[in-house]
Amino acid sequence: MSRESYQQELSALREGVVALSETVVDRLELALSSLATGETAAARRVVDGDGEINDRYLELEGDCIDLFALQQPVASDLRFVAASFKILTDLERVADLATNLAEYALEASREVFPEVDVQALGVSAIEMVELAVEAYTEADTAACFAIDEYDDSLDQRCAEASDAVVRHLIERETAMADDDTVQRLLDDASRLLLTIRDLERVGDHAVNVAARTLYMVENDDALIY
Numbered sequence: 001m002s003r004e005s006y007q008q009e010l011s012a013l014r015e016g017v018v019a020l021s022e023t024v025v026d027r028l029e030l031a032l033s034s035l036a037t038g039e040t041a042a043a044r045r046v047v048d049g050d051g052e053i054n055d056r057y058l059e060l061e062g063d064c065i066d067l068f069a070l071q072q073p074v075a076s077d078l079r080f081v082a083a084s085f086k087i088l089t090d091l092e093r094v095a096d097l098a099t100n101l102a103e104y105a106l107e108a109s110r111e112v113f114p115e116v117d118v119q120a121l122g123v124s125a126i127e128m129v130e131l132a133v134e135a136y137t138e139a140d141t142a143a144c145f146a147i148d149e150y151d152d153s154l155d156q157r158c159a160e161a162s163d164a165v166v167r168h169l170i171e172r173e174t175a176m177a178d179d180d181t182v183q184r185l186l187d188d189a190s191r192l193l194l195t196i197r198d199l200e201r202v203g204d205h206a207v208n209v210a211a212r213t214l215y216m217v218e219n220d221d222a223l224i225y
Contacts, residue, residue, distance in 0.1 A: 006071055009063070009067060009071070010067070010077065010080065010081075012063070013060065013063055013064065013067070013081070013084055014080075014084070014136075014137065016056075016059075016060045016063065017060065017084050017087055017088060017091070017133070017136070018133060018136075018137055020053070020056055020057065020060065020088065020091050021091055021129065021130075021133040023052075023053060023056070023095075024053065024091050024094050024095045024098065024129070025126055025129055025130060027046045027049060027053070027095055027098040027099075027102075028094065028097075028098045028101070028122070028125070028126050028129070028202065029126060030042045030043075030045060030046050030098075030102070031043065031046045031098045031099070031101035031102040031105065032101065032118075032119060032122035032123070032126070034046070034101075034102055034105035034106075035101060035104065035105045035108070035118060035119075035122075035195065036118075036119055038105065039105075040105075040106060042102075043102040043103070043105040043106050044102070044106070045102075046098055046099055046101075046102035047099055047102050047103060047106075050095060050096070050099045053092065053095040054092065054095075057088055057089075057091070057092040057095075060084075060088050061085065061088055064081055064084060064085040064088070067081050068081060076216075079215060079216045079217075079219065080216050082212075082216075083136075083212035083213060083215060083216035084216075086208070086212045087133075087136060087208075087209045087212050087213075090205040090206075090208045090209050090212075091205075091209075093201075093205055094129060094202050094205045094206075097198045097199075097201055097202050097205075100194070100195075100198050101122075101195060101198060101199075104191045104194060104195050107191060108188060108191050108192070113164070113165055113168055113188070113189070113192055115164050115168065116161045116164050116165060116192060116196070117161075118161075118192070118195055118196070118199070120157075121154070121157060121158060121161060121196065121199045122199055124150075124153075124154050124157070124203070125154060125199045125200075125202035125203050125206070126202070128147055128150055128151065128154065128202070128203050128206035128207075129202060129205070129206045129209070131143060131146075131147055131150070131206070131210075132144075132147050132206040132207070132209035132210045132213070133209060135147065135209075135210055135213050136209060136210075136212075136213040136216075139213070139216070139217045140213075141213070141214050141217050141218055141220070143210070144210035144211065144213050144214040144223060145210075145214075145223070147206060147207055147210040148207050148210060148211075148223055150203075151203045151204065151206070151207045154199075154200060154203040155200060155203070158196050158197070158199065158200040161196050162193055162196050162197075165189050165192055165193055165196075166189075168189075169185060169186070169189045207223065210223060211223035211224045212224070
């Protein structure tokens with residue numbers, strides 16, 4: 001294979017990773033919207049589309065394996081392919097989390113815990129994914145550290161949201177005698193806590209993307225461990 005063709009394959013891999021991230025972000029936004037509106041069509045689109053993302057992920061993973069096996073990249077090219085391989089896994093897992101959120105939207109009651117701003121948490125998580133992929137595309141190492149700091153803020157906000165749910169649950173449960181009402185409240189609380197946990201995990205995967213980008217560009221594993 002010519003050097004030009006090899007570089008084209010590397011560029012195609014980068015473009016494929018970015019395209020997958022755009023699809024994943026679209027699914028996250030749909031899932032988040034469905035949580036707010038209860039629109040089942042949007043939620044089902046996310047759930048039904050998970051297989052499409054899995055297929056694309058496997059195709060791109062295969063491209064990475066081919067580059068490893070056939071081109072035997074070295075130095076910065078090797079780090080780029082290895083980082084892309086790992087980033088693809090994180091994007092696929094973010095898509096799985098979007099599916100989780102859509103499934104919660106199909107089951108959840110509306111406005112049971114209005115004091116918890118799930119939408120704000122979701123917007124922050126989505127922004128982290130977008131910034132992480134942008135850092136990957138631009139080989140921006142400074143942005144990688146900024147994303148890691150952003151994650152600390154998201155973690156804190158998710159912890160506060162979870163605490164608010166538990167406090168609300170305790171206050172409501174102690175004032176209720178109806179077992180069915182208490183059970184419904186417990187179910188809603190459980191779903192909301194899972195939603196908060198999954199949004200926090202989206203942020204974690206964004207940090208993983210940033211960590212692999214930093215390693216790719218500077219051979220620096222500071223954010224990996």
